[in-house]
Amino acid sequence: MSKIKVAVFGCGAIAQRRHIPEYANNANVELVAFADPVKERAEEMAAQYGGKAYADYQELLKNEKLDAVSVCTPNYLHAPMSIAAANAGLHVLVEKPMATTAEEGEQMIEAARKNGVYLMVGHNQRLMPPHVKAKEILDSGKLGKVLTFRTSFGHGGPESWSLDGRDSWFFRKEEAIMGAMGDLGVHKSDFIRYLLNDEIVEVAGFIGTVHKEGTDVDDNATCIVRMKSGAVGTLMASWTHYRSGDNGTVLWCEKGAMKIGTVNGDEVVVELTDGTVETYKVGAMATNEKQVPSGVIDAFVESILTNTPPSISGEEGLRSLNVILGAFESQETGKIVKL
Numbered sequence: 001m002s003k004i005k006v007a008v009f010g011c012g013a014i015a016q017r018r019h020i021p022e023y024a025n026n027a028n029v030e031l032v033a034f035a036d037p038v039k040e041r042a043e044e045m046a047a048q049y050g051g052k053a054y055a056d057y058q059e060l061l062k063n064e065k066l067d068a069v070s071v072c073t074p075n076y077l078h079a080p081m082s083i084a085a086a087n088a089g090l091h092v093l094v095e096k097p098m099a100t101t102a103e104e105g106e107q108m109i110e111a112a113r114k115n116g117v118y119l120m121v122g123h124n125q126r127l128m129p130p131h132v133k134a135k136e137i138l139d140s141g142k143l144g145k146v147l148t149f150r151t152s153f154g155h156g157g158p159e160s161w162s163l164d165g166r167d168s169w170f171f172r173k174e175e176a177i178m179g180a181m182g183d184l185g186v187h188k189s190d191f192i193r194y195l196l197n198d199e200i201v202e203v204a205g206f207i208g209t210v211h212k213e214g215t216d217v218d219d220n221a222t223c224i225v226r227m228k229s230g231a232v233g234t235l236m237a238s239w240t241h242y243r244s245g246d247n248g249t250v251l252w253c254e255k256g257a258m259k260i261g262t263v264n265g266d267e268v269v270v271e272l273t274d275g276t277v278e279t280y281k282v283g284a285m286a287t288n289e290k291q292v293p294s295g296v297i298d299a300f301v302e303s304i305l306t307n308t309p310p311s312i313s314g315e316e317g318l319r320s321l322n323v324i325l326g327a328f329e330s331q332e333t334g335k336i337v338k339l
Helices: 013-024 039-049 057-063 075-087 102-115 129-140 180-196 296-306 314-333
Strands: 004-009 029-035 052-054 068-071 091-094 119-121 146-154 200-208 220-227 232-238 249-253 256-260 267-272 277-281
Touching: 004 013, 004 057, 004 075, 004 296, 013 029, 013 039, 013 068, 013 296, 029 039, 029 057, 039 052, 052 057, 057 075, 068 075, 068 296, 075 091, 075 102, 091 102, 091 296, 102 119, 102 314, 119 296, 119 314, 129 180, 129 249, 129 256, 129 267, 129 277, 146 180, 180 200, 180 220, 180 232, 180 249, 180 314, 200 314, 220 314
Parallel strands: 004 029, 004 068, 029 052, 068 091, 091 119, 146 232
Antiparallel strands: 146 249, 200 220, 220 232, 249 256, 256 267, 267 277
16 A cells, blocks of 8 residues: 655644654655745754655645645644645645634635545544543443533643744734634633533633733633533633643533543543542643654544544534634623624
């Protein structure tokens, strides 16, 4: 079987630490080309992994024979790059948030549909071992109906993660459009939808820039959300969780509670109303400090190999994005937003 030929658009931190090495470790993939406006970064990746380097992704698309691309660029470029790749007949894996508006997301989905290719969004929270185990437990019915919950994702900010530090595009509103909510909040809107197999139908957002200086993007958000089932919970995203990050979720259910990644990040704890406590150590979640395989790249490759639509589809990505957009609308209007 011939290998899937892949190009990567954007050679920053998420590409260098997740996408590119995970493609390189997949026996079914050949990394063909890299594009970055800072061409030296693309050249570094080409020298390390093989392939060609470009400063212009459009030139790359014109010159290379490909099967798929990863889009790992600033948020405002996700839609145009994904649409261009789909129109070139290529499968697309795009980083989150998939787009900056609902209209962009719909255009991306339509481009993939029209060209008969897959569009997958990199919501790796669904694939982290504690989250997979939590989903299995919840789906078993052991805990009964979910009544309320909290889910949170916070760290000290992209300056500790981005190759450009405090000069990162994450802080430039014209490129990022949104801050912690686009970086972290959309992960949690996607995860809670997936975990509960339920849709968020109302959101109230409290979003602002409380500590980061020299930026117009949000660094903190707390949202109250109502699910279609009636469950109510909170969703938090923060770039000011200094020294002590948080990627935890707690569910309170009819028959007990479930704590996911709230202690060491690798466990699921089930506390039943009869006094039983079950602890499952299932493996670490990927963090900026702990680089473990995300599962996203392998899932994307498997979809292409088996001609099976990805479970984290463009449609799924758009539903999760719409929650975040609704939260921003709520912050601006001071009203609860129905989705």
